[in-house]
Amino acid sequence: TCAGGARPCAAARPGAGAGPRLGPPPSRRAGVAGRPPVRGPPVTGPSGPGPPAAEHTYGEVNQLGGVFVNGRPLPNAIRLRIVELAQLGIRPCDISRQLRVSHGCVSKILARYNETGSILPGAIGGSKPRVTTPNVVKHIRDYKQGDPGIFAWEIRDRLLADGVCDKYNVPSVSSISRILRNKIGSLSQPGPYDGGKQPPPQPALPYNHIYQYPYPSPMASPAAKMGGHPGAPVGAAHVSLPRSWPSAHSVTNILGIRTFVEQTGALAGTEGSAYPPKMEDWPSVNRTAFPPAQAVNGIDKAAMEGDIKYPQPAPGLSSVGGFLPACAYPPSNQHGVYGGPAGGYIPPGHPWQPQGTPLAHHGPGVAVHGGDLATAMAFKQPGREVVDRKPASPVGKSPDPLNTIHGLSIPASSS
DNA sequence: GACGTCACGGTTGAG
């Protein structure tokens, strides 16, 4: 289904269920484009009283008055809150209104959550993992050295024939050509990577190693928490990694490089910048709105900060704490700027949630186990995405993953 | 009125 956003689906869709839509009334399809959303002058907080910091946070304002960045995922805090509220029994339509997020989005996020257990957005951009791994390069080099006149397509065939690659990860002829041109230009010298050598990390990185979403680090090991949760393959519990290409075909797996990857993943969590600086460097984001990150693990700081683009209200606003009516948001956030950290609330237990890990509760104070919540939320069970996204969960880490996990520095004030 | 679905325009990042 398309709900997940499967491309094919969309592509194949022009006719599919959308039949009737093919002739969208003029007014229709206005979608995002039709009605020039408030853009450009980035939605900065209400240009008046707005938070100074948010001078030019840009975004658009939806019909509900909420701010969003076209093409970009909602902040994890919001995503999380959507799930939380849903778990509190609040109807999606109400959640939509309260958070000022389109109901379609709420529906989508909840559906995904139900399906995968993850509140996190999928991996955006990028493409399949590199197929030109060190090992492949090495073979190409060997072939080339063995037969300087060999054609790229011949190399390709040989890679397949020799089992170096399979049809899923064999480099394209153009890629091979490029390799020949760029990396194997001078056959005399050993390539950048030597067979036995430990391959440089980068190439091995699975998809999106840079994808800085606050994906909880593997160590979050939701799996662990999930313990007996049905359908929660412990090992795979990683719902969060955005996209992982068919692990079975994963180059990294094939090459046995995964370990590194995993580690990297873990780091990512710690280093946590929610979004890549590039984009994330949105000006004016008031990062201070969030408690200093302790968190480290995935969503935490990252998650929260990740939402940088969205002006964040003071932490105090916590959302749920009081399931405030939309109007509860400070005027300054007029445009429904997404509220602050998702903390501050004590989510209801989750069905699948491992006993004893109530969402965010323990920990007094800061950061805390708020992570649990996130974790739990984020990893209900490794859904297909999950599985796909992350080959395996790292091991032996996180002494107390839960705590740090998303570190949703929830002002958990367990109170 | 609620909600699932999906076209749309947009962003992203590997190749």
Next chain:
DNA sequence: CTCTCAACCGTGACG
């Protein structure tokens, strides 16, 4: 360095 492409995004509107 730029372009291409395919993935994902949230919105908004239909049904």
